[in-house]
Amino acid sequence: MRHVLSVLVENEPGVLSRIAGLFSGRGYNIETLNVGPTLDREVSLMTIATSAPEVVIEQIIKQLRKLVTVIKVVDMNDHVAVEREMMLAKVGAEGDKRAEILRIVDIFRCKVVDVSPDELTIEATGDRGKLDAIVALLQRFGIKEIARTGAVAMKRSMQ
Helix, strand or coil, rough: CCEEEEEECCCCCCCHHHHHHHHCCCCCCCCEEEEECCCCCCEEEEEEECCCHHHHHHHHHHHHHHHHCEEEEEHHHHHHEEEEEEEEEEEEECCCCHHHHHHHHHHCCCEEEECCCCCCEEEECCCCCHHHHHHHHHHHHCCEEEECCEEEEEEEECC
């Protein structure tokens, strides 16, 4: 089962290496990883998406908590959370295709962030399902390049 882990860490060199080493050393897979600053300059927030049985997720969380640079680990699957990803997709958009692609962009509330005579680069933000749906619709136009950020997540306020 897929889990999204929110990991507060000290903002210092080598932290990412230690966490990646923990995953690789034990054969755990990181599906996506995002790291960014928090309001406290001394602390960063990592959002790690991984898939594994519940027992393995518990082991991962326990191992993360043992690392000195880890301040807090929260499994977002245990909470009601907001989860988003961002995606850039470069799509072939020649002739008649362009109008249909722009309708998809409008329906999914995406943005066109770059235009050329035969391509559009689309920015989309949303949960993983929404981005997968956009990719599925755009594939018939020829996706030439795609970049996705992976998950970022935050607990909802009303819990």
